[in-house]
Amino acid sequence: MVSPAIRVAPSAANRALNLLRTVQFTHPPNCPCHRNPNFHHQQTPSLMTHVKRHLATPVDPAREKEYAFEMAASSIRFGPGSTKEVGMDFANMGAKRVCIVTDTNVAKLDAMKQAIEGLSREGIEFTIFDKVRTEPKDSSIKEAIAFTKPYNPDAFLAVGGGSVIDTAKLMNLYHAYPEADFLDFVNAPLGKGRPVDRKLLPLVAVPTTAGTGSETTGTAIFDLVSKKAKTGIAHRNLKPTLGICDPLNTRTMPSAVHAASGLDVLCHSLESWTAIPYYERTPRPTNPINRPAYQGANPISDIFSLEALRSTVKYLPRAVKDPEDSEAQSNMLLAATLAGVGFGNAGVHLCHGMSYPISSQNPGYKHKGYEVDHPIIPHGVSVAVTAPAVFRFTGASNPDRHLAAAEAFGVDISNVKRESAGEVLGNAIAEFLVKLGDQPRGLKDLGFKSSDVEGLVEGTIPQQRVLMLAPNLSGELEAERGELRKLLEESLDY
Amino acid sequence: MVSPAIRVAPSAANRALNLLRTVQFTHPPNCPCHRNPNFHHQQTPSLMTHVKRHLATPVDPAREKEYAFEMAASSIRFGPGSTKEVGMDFANMGAKRVCIVTDTNVAKLDAMKQAIEGLSREGIEFTIFDKVRTEPKDSSIKEAIAFTKPYNPDAFLAVGGGSVIDTAKLMNLYHAYPEADFLDFVNAPLGKGRPVDRKLLPLVAVPTTAGTGSETTGTAIFDLVSKKAKTGIAHRNLKPTLGICDPLNTRTMPSAVHAASGLDVLCHSLESWTAIPYYERTPRPTNPINRPAYQGANPISDIFSLEALRSTVKYLPRAVKDPEDSEAQSNMLLAATLAGVGFGNAGVHLCHGMSYPISSQNPGYKHKGYEVDHPIIPHGVSVAVTAPAVFRFTGASNPDRHLAAAEAFGVDISNVKRESAGEVLGNAIAEFLVKLGDQPRGLKDLGFKSSDVEGLVEGTIPQQRVLMLAPNLSGELEAERGELRKLLEESLDY
Incomplete structure (x- = not known):
């Protein structure tokens, strides 16, 4: 506890200095000038121009980027x-x-x-x-x-x-x-x-x-x-x-269910960890009740997502291999919850966005170990099947995060170039899926053909709530169709 | 989402096997035999004896150790x-x-x-x-x-x-x-x-x-x-x-207030990270509403505490050196909140327990930078002054955690022996305090003499709510007095 008696009200000069420093402060960027999606960094005005803009009337919130994040969990x-x-x-x-x-x-x-x-x-x-x-x-x-x-x-x-x-x-x-x-x-x-x-x-x-x-x-x-x-x-x-x-x-989940559920956890953590940062999201809500739960990566969701990823890489193979390995199972339940807090406050993006049409347009695949009387692509399987292609694609948006994720898979990243971050993470995920066993090596293994890709693209486009959090996606409808098409084609086999 | 159709109810044989595995599973230990404070590991019974005990009538909850933790945050x-x-x-x-x-x-x-x-x-x-x-x-x-x-x-x-x-x-x-x-x-x-x-x-x-x-x-x-x-x-x-x-x-906090508040954050994270694990706490509550918030370290509080520690080590010196360094200030506010979630769900122990009599029995010290008209030992200062001695003492309880904390201070722990973990962390904290500047180098700098130690011991003893979470403390009143006396004597100067 601190004595408030020693606090001083800032002088006008201090206020101006604080404002300048706040403008310079990049995490999160804190100036309305930078929140206009049409604003380019090449056009950075002088700091004093920033200050004047800052003191002028605010920018239209619909075009302003977010400036705060909110963390809530049960x-x-x-x-x-x-x-x-x-x-x-x-x-x-x-x-x-x-x-x-x-x-x-x-x-x-x-x-x-x-x-x-x-x-x-x-x-x-x-x-x-x-x-x-x-x-x-x-x-x-x-x-x-x-x-x-x-x-x-x-x-x-x-x-x-x-x-x-x-x-x-x-x-x-x-x-x-x-x-x-x-x-x-x-x-x-x-x-x-x-x-x-x-x-x-x-x-x-x-x-x-x-x-x-x-x-x-x-x-x-x-x-x-x-x-x-x-x-x-x-x-x-x-x-x-x-x-x-x-x-x-x-304890009663069979091995195949452990695997599929665990792959959902894996993608929750990977997608929320690599989602766009909250301060890049538009529009800025005019009322805090409209701030979405899927708000983009933020410093608190990051902690949960990375920890859940590390735990999943460590314990999921054990939980799948031996469904009665209590330690692995217990840690997977905890990882699922941690990942829930992470993606519940940051969101998911491309793997989840594409998983919905993959599951619903199932050509007739029935996943091994699922004793049901109808075709089924378990949710976790439909999510993970595009993951190698997705993280190869998103790598360039934030090489450091993709390298940190690759490191969580046990990759020695000390000599990996930043431009290879996506490739390295994509390969690490593919290897993890293969080693886990009984996973499709792409959409073809699920029965999809090249001619099905267009339908999957059209089924993904309505998932704007998650697509808007995808890094490296163009944001323009036709270009986005092309990007999704490419991701789905690359996911046909890996 | 998982089809529940494929779940199988466990057979009696599976139940027994699960029970055996649960008993073997050490994180958290899950057998009532281990929850009796009078039970010693040397007397570990065979696994089948464990199982039989487990199936027998439950142990008195007042003597049983905790088996669950609860995480709540605003x-x-x-x-x-x-x-x-x-x-x-x-x-x-x-x-x-x-x-x-x-x-x-x-x-x-x-x-x-x-x-x-x-x-x-x-x-x-x-x-x-x-x-x-x-x-x-x-x-x-x-x-x-x-x-x-x-x-x-x-x-x-x-x-x-x-x-x-x-x-x-x-x-x-x-x-x-x-x-x-x-x-x-x-x-x-x-x-x-x-x-x-x-x-x-x-x-x-x-x-x-x-x-x-x-x-x-x-x-x-x-x-x-x-x-x-x-x-x-x-x-x-x-x-x-x-x-x-x-x-x-x-932004309006002066440098000295940044330092003192930040030391509170430092100790919140260090104490919650090193508190006894929740499954070593007694008694086990008979109603979940009686499960204390200060429940001991647990896998979720750990994530917050360690992250807050790393952030404080990184940003507090900058925030103190330049109170208008917005990035450092902003990150310290976040660190304070993260540490709050950590200790709010795990608790604090010796530094906080001893800080209360240190502040209230102040011999007349007035901390530099606090413009008040009466003697004051700011809370953060009274907490941090015993930290070097405290973590030297607690090191043996969990060398790995103390080494991880030392690493957060930038210590190269690759060649540190486990038995030196407390010493190394204590030294790292002392060095951090000295470099931060304007901090007392022990209780003597606050005006306390050796003859004051007994009063501080007696002022600490009533803080059982936090002392019960201290690792390595004997738990027997007279022995505890001796341990506190030693800690306070070692804190006279560092």
């Missing part, structure tokens, strides 16, 4: 066996009627048993909605929302993977906005992108997979069938109150 | 000029009557001007309590609480240093518990350590110093005059809703 409890505490958590919050959200498979697992016993011990009334659809559609979300209404809960509990937690978030959202149209909150331009400005009910999320990080984020993803697009609703006020990460709950 | 917005957004934040929350908390000096600064303009623009009614006492006492806190009652606000805004933010937290707390006795929530054993189980009003904190990290934590510190002790109230539910970290607000 509280996280981590510990083997901590699921059983959830009843006490609801009692502590004063909840009396809990709506439990799950799916028919998770409903049979120990995680649900522990949760139900926890609630019962505290005498808390509850109902169970177990009809969550894996990879939810707007129709399945609406069915879940309709279930909520007659029960009128005062809290939600999600037990399951990302689909379950995402569905629970939306049940909670529309419970607080009973009059809203479904599209009001859906990401623009498909929906209206309305911000969440009401207090939602408490939501506790208990993940049973180590992948999505949904327990920490304000993001919910689903298929908007009428628009044939995978989209979602994203706002930091949508995030759960508490995520309970209990490593005993992920 | 949302943080960071950006130069972001203070002006605060009016919109309150409007977004639906607040209509805001109680602004500050002190008479901060009240004159630009931070307050920006905040007031922000509220006025949104037409939000407010009142200002500007009588916060630096280094608050219970009496000044009670005066602040009394101020709140007739105004009946629906939100709080704190603009100032740690004293201001801490006072605002307690105004918010007792506003929600009007019937409570002041001691109900004060840390045990001085108070009853009652957990915060009601929903508090929104509190937005705008720090004007880069030190306490109070904008992210659930901790509030004050002098409990009747007990002659510096203590506080700590619960994660006490944390602000949002911290607005605006580097423009710390």
Whole structure:
């Protein structure tokens, strides 16, 4: 604590000097002149011109770049066996009627048993909605929302993977906005992108997979069938109150699921680490409630993303090789959560943007180890399959970050030239995927042909919310089509 | 997202195997046998004995060690000029009557001007309590609480240093518990350590110093005059809703204040990084609401603490040398917040424990650069003065962590023996303090004599909440007195 008595108010001269220094300060750049997307560095005016501009009327916010970032995450409890505490958590919050959200498979697992016993011990009334659809559609979300209404809960509990937690978030959202149209909150331009400005009910999320990080984020993803697009609703006020990460709950994942979920974590960390910095994003929001959760890389998300990447490289191969390696599994659950905090506050970009059409335009591929009765490209697989090409492409945008990522994969970067950063990282990712085993070596292995590329490009273009965070992308529609086409062609095999 | 269809319920054989593996898994150790403080590793039973014990009745929680950790932090917005957004934040929350908390000096600064303009623009009614006492006492806190009652606000805004933010937290707390006795929530054993189980009003904190990290934590510190002790109230539910970290607000700190605040950040990171791991803490709480915020080092607090340490070593000397070095100042504000998340979820130990009697038993020292009319040992100075001795002492508890910390100070640790870890870190800290300039080289420089040590020992003993997190401390009262005596004697000069 500091005595405020010794602070001095700045003199006018000091203020001018401070302003000059602030202008010179490059992290983050702090001058409106630099926030105009049409402003080029070659035209840098003198510092005094900067100061005068700074003191003049502000630039149109729609053309100004961002100047602040915001970091929000659910509280996280981590510990083997901590699921059983959830009843006490609801009692502590004063909840009396809990709506439990799950799916028919998770409903049979120990995680649900522990949760139900926890609630019962505290005498808390509850109902169970177990009809969550894996990879939810707007129709399945609406069915879940309709279930909520007659029960009128005062809290939600999600037990399951990302689909379950995402569905629970939306049940909670529309419970607080009973009059809203479904599209009001859906990401623009498909929906209206309305911000969440009401207090939602408490939501506790208990993940049973180590992948999505949904327990920490304000993001919910689903298929908007009428628009044939995978989209979602994203706002930091949508995030759960508490995520309970209990490593005993992920023990039942088979090896193939570990691999696919872990590749999602890998790409969450790589994409958020390499996303454009927040201060390059436009427009600057005129109200902080409109500052997106996917705001670009920032100094706090960076810490989470890089740590999650290192941990995933270290533990995912072990978790896949031996699904009962508790240490590796436990660390992968933690990595998934850390990556969730990272991308939940920075965003993802090209791998995720292209993964949605890859999954939905599946020519008939059924991933090994997935015992389901229909073709399936698991989300993590569809994300990772373009990663080697993506990071070769983005390397030039920030060689230092790409080299640091390559180093996380164990590459000795001491003699690597900066212009090779993307190539080196792309190769490291490809090698990691091959060694992990049972992964497609490109889109061809998934059944895609060169003639399918155009459809994948068109399916990616609507994902502007993530594409806008991609470094090195031109930002102009036709050029962007060309860049995506090239990335997808290069991803046909690696 | 993962298809739950392919998950398999574990067979009994798998469950036993999982249990064995869980027992073998050392991070965190997961077997009740190891949680008994009287259990010695020499007596490690066979794995099957472990399993049988595990399946038997649970051990008394009071003697069991912790098995989970919980991570909670305020949302943080960071950006130069972001203070002006605060009016919109309150409007977004639906607040209509805001109680602004500050002190008479901060009240004159630009931070307050920006905040007031922000509220006025949104037409939000407010009142200002500007009588916060630096280094608050219970009496000044009670005066602040009394101020709140007739105004009946629906939100709080704190603009100032740690004293201001801490006072605002307690105004918010007792506003929600009007019937409570002041001691109900004060840390045990001085108070009853009652957990915060009601929903508090929104509190937005705008720090004007880069030190306490109070904008992210659930901790509030004050002098409990009747007990002659510096203590506080700590619960994660006490944390602000949002911290607005605006580097423009710390520009007015003079060099000496930068140094002292920065040393607080340095010790927050060093102490939380080296605190006992959470799974060595007893007792295990029987209800998660009783899990302390000061829970010991954990994998998430570690990330924050180490990053804050590295940043402080890099930027504090620059911020002190040139208080108008915006980049260094801005990074110190970020480091203070990161360290706040770290120690706010892990705790501090010996430096902070001894700092309280050092500050309150001040023989008459007045720190250079502090233009006040009374003797003062700034908090950061009283914390850092014992750091060289403390980390020499704690080194043996975890040589790897102490070496990593030494490396953060720029020490080449490649040839350092593990048994020298404490010595090397202690020396690195001492050198850092000397180079920073204008710091006392031990308690003697503050005016303490050898004969004062006993008083400082007795003043430290009541700080059990932090001493229990100290590694390498015996935990037995008389032995602990001896250890503290030795640390304080070694801190007389360095």
